[in-house]
Amino acid sequence: MFLNLSYRLRRLAPIGLAVVVLFAFGALVVLAQDAPAPLDVVNFELCSDFGGVTVDVFGDAGHNLKPYEFWADDFAQMGITVNIVDAPFNDVYSRLQTEFIAQSGAFDVVTFYPAYIGDFAGNGYLMPLDEFMGREPAAVWDPVQDDVLAPFRELYNKFGGETYALTIDGDVLVMMYRQDLFDNPDEQAAFQAQYGHELRPPETWDEWLEVGEFFTRDAGEMLAGETLEQPFYGLGEYGQRGFSYAWYLNRFASSGGIYFDENMNPLINTPEAAAGLQNMVDALQYAPPGVLGYGYDQLRDAFIQGQVAMVVQWTDVPKKAGDPTQGSVIAGRVGVGRVPGTLVGDSVVHRSMMPVGRVVGIAADSDQPEAAYCIAKYIAYNRSLEDVSSSLTGLDPYRMTHLEHPEAYTMFESEDAARAYLEGLQVALADGFPEIFIPGAAAYNDALDLQVNRALAGEVSPQEALDAVAAEWNNITDSLGRDRQVELWRQALESYRALGLIQ
Amino acid sequence: MTVSTSAASTPFVSWAQRVFTPRRVVALAFVLPALVILLLITIYPLLYTLRLTVVQWELSNARAPIEFVGLNNFGRVLGDARFWNAMRNTGILIGVGVSLELVIGVGLALLLNQVVRFRSVLVALFLIPVLIAPVVSGYMFRLILHADVGPLNYLIYLITQGSSRGFGWLSDTHYALMSIMVTTIWQWTPFLMLIALAGLQSIPQEIIESALVDGAADWRIFWSIKLPLIFPVLSVGLLIRIMDTFKTFDLVYLLTSGGPGSATETVAYYTYLKGFRDFSMGYTAAMAFVQLVIIVIIARLILAMQKRQRREDYA
CATH class of the missing domain: 3.40.190.10 (Periplasmic binding protein-like II)
Known part of the structure; x- marks a missing residue:
C-alpha cells in the first residue's frame, strides 16, 4: 500500500510541479503588472506626515483609479490612507452633485470630468487651490501648472480666474x-x-x-x-x-x-x-x-x-x-x-x-483639505508621467513632460513608435x-x-x-x-x- | 336655580366620551407609533413631493431661487414629447411584455400542475431567473445580444449557414425595445407562473372532477372554472408586475442607456435623467406625480375587476 501511495505521488509530482510553476508565473505576471516603475523624471517632495488620516477619494470606476493603488506606499509615508469610492462612468456628475447638495462631506478628493467645473466651482462645492499651490517649499506644494498644456490649464482647471482643479487625464x-x-x-x-x-x-x-x-x-x-x-x-x-x-x-x-x-x-x-x-x-x-x-x-x-x-x-x-x-x-x-x-x-x-478628461478637486466640505491637496497634487504631478505612460490606466498625457519622454511609453514596439504617437497626440x-x-x-x-x-x-x-x-x-x-x-x-x-x- | 357649568354636559364632551372609550384609547396608543412612522416615511415625502410640483427648483444652480410656478410644471410635462415617448415605451413593455409574461406564466403553471413527480424541482429551476439580480441578468443579455460577438447572432449565422449575421438587437431601433422586453419576460415569467400555480393548486379537485363527469372539455374547464378561480390571485400578481414594469430602469440603464435615439427610454429612466442629471426638482416631481396618478388608475381598474369577479362568484 505504501509503495502504491509512493507510486501515485511520483506520478502526481510533475502535475503538482506544473501547477506550482504556473501559479508562480501567474503571480509574477500579476505582480509585474501591479504598478508602473517609478521614473523619477520630475523633482518632488512628499508632504510631511499627517499622522494617520484617511482621505476619501471619489472617481469613476475602473482603471483610472489605479494610480491611487500604485502609490499607496508613498501616501502611507505622508501618514495618509486613501479610501477609494467609485461610481459608474456615466454617474459621476449625479453622484457628486447629490453629495455636494446634501453637504454630506463624503469625499475629500473628487475626480470629475472638467465639463462640470462650472457646476461645481460655480456653486461653491470646490475649494480654490491657489493658496495651497503657492505654499513653500515648492517641491512639496507646487503642481507646476506651467507644464500643463494650455487648454487643460485654462479651460479645465479654472473658474472665474481661480484654480479649482488639477488635470490628471488629458483626454482629446x-x-x-x-x-x-x-x-x-x-x-x-x-x-x-x-x-x-x-x-x-x-x-x-x-x-x-x-x-x-x-x-x-x-x-x-x-x-x-x-x-x-x-x-x-x-x-x-x-x-x-x-x-x-x-x-x-x-x-x-x-x-x-x-x-x-x-x-x-x-x-x-x-x-x-x-x-x-x-x-x-x-x-x-x-x-x-x-x-x-x-x-x-x-x-x-x-x-x-x-x-x-x-x-x-x-x-x-x-x-x-x-x-x-x-x-x-x-x-x-x-x-x-x-x-x-x-x-x-x-x-x-x-x-x-476634448470630451471627458479628468481633473481632481478638493471638496469644499472636506475635513482634511491639506491632506486631500497632497494626494491631488501627487496624482496630478509627482507620478503623472508614470500613470499616463502605463497601459494599466486609461489616463492620457496632458503635460509637456509627458510629451517629452517617449522612452516612458514602453508598450510600443520601439521608441520611434512612441514618439510618433506623442507627435500625433x-x-x-x-x-x-x-x-x-x-x-x-x-x-x-x-x-x-x-x-x-x-x-x-x-x-x-x-x-x-x-x-x-x-x-x-x-x-x-x-x-x-x-x-x-x-x-x-x-x-x-x-x-x-x-x-x-x-x- | 342651578346653572350647570360642567363640561360633561356639552355636546363635544359627550361625543368625545363616546368616541374615546378607554378601550379605544388603548387601541389607539398601540396603533399610534406605526401611524406616526407611516406618516413620516410615506405621507410626508409624498406631500413634500407634491409641494415640489408647484415650484421651479434647479439644483444644478444652487444660487437660483426656488420660485412658485403654480401648475406650470404639469403643463410642461403634458406638453413634453420626450415624456410621452417614454410613456409609450413603458406602455409597450406593460401591454405586450406583461401580457406575454401572463400568458406564458399561466401556460407553464398549467403544465406544471399536471406534473406529479419532480414538480418542486422543476419549479425551483424555473424560478432561477427571478432569483438573479436584474443587474446580472442585464449584463448576461448584453453579452447574449451583442451584435458582433453575441452568441445569439452567432447561432443565427450558423443556422442560416452564413447568409445572415443576425441583427443589432440593442442598437437597432426596431429591435432594442423588444430585446429589453424579452429580457424582462425571461426574468419575470416564472414569478407569474408561480402565482398561477399556487392558485391552480388551491382549486378543490372535486370541482374539476364534477366538470369532467359533466363532459366538459379541458379548454372549457380552464376557461370557465380554473381561470375565474385563480383570477383574484393572478390579478394581484399582474398588478405587481405592472407596477414593477412601470418602474423599469435597471435593464434600460444596463442594456441601452435609453438608446438608440430614444427608442428604449422608459418613463422611469427619463425621470432619473431629469432628476439626477439635470437636477430639475420641480419638473421631476411633476413627472413623478403624473406617473403616480396613472399607476393608481391602473391599480384601481385591476382591483375593480377583481371585485366584480368576486361579486359574480358569490352570485
Missing part, C-alpha cells in the same frame, strides 16, 4: 487608422482607380466617408492581399447614448461652429451644423452593424481586434492598440493622425473634441476644442446627445434633431437663469479667444 480625440492598409500597394492602386486620387488618411470628413466606403468589405473579399473570413468595415463611430454628441461635435466645431452666440442663443442648428450631423449619419453605413451600441469599450475593441480600418477615439487607445497584452492584434500597424476637418474657404479646419491637442463647461453642462450635453442619437437612429432628420436641441438648450438656459448663464458664457468665450479657438 484623435484619429487612428490601420497604417498597413494605407501603405499596401494593392489597396493604393485600387483606391486610385476607384476615386481618381491617392489613398491617404482622411483629411476631411468627406474623405472620411470615401475611405470608409473603400475599406468596407464583405467576408470572402480580399483586403491587403488576404481573403477576409469576417466582414471588414471602413470606420467606427461612438454610437451609444452618453458621448455620441462628442463625435458629432468634431464635425460641428471644424465647420466653425460655436455653441451659443454672446447672448446664449443656440447656434447648434445652423445649416453647416446639420451638414456635419448628416455626415455622421452617412458614416454609419460603413461601420459595423451594431455601431449604435458602441461606447468606448466596443469602439476600442473593434479597432484593436482588427474589425475596422479607422476610428476616432481617445488618446489612450493607441497605447492599447500597440500592446498585444491588451488584446491587440494590430500592434505595430497603427497610425495616429489629426481628426478629420472641414473645408472652410481654402483651408481645412481641424477640431478635436500633440497635433490633436493643438486642434483641441472643449465641451460646454458652464453650469448646466450635463443638461446641455444630454439634450444634444439624445437628439444626435435620434438622428443616428433615423428617428428624425439631422435638421429636426438640431432644431430640437436649440429649443431644449433655450429651456435649460431659461431655467438656470439666462442673465447669469450669459455672464458665464461670455467669460468662457474669452477663454476660447485667448486660446485661439475662435476669432
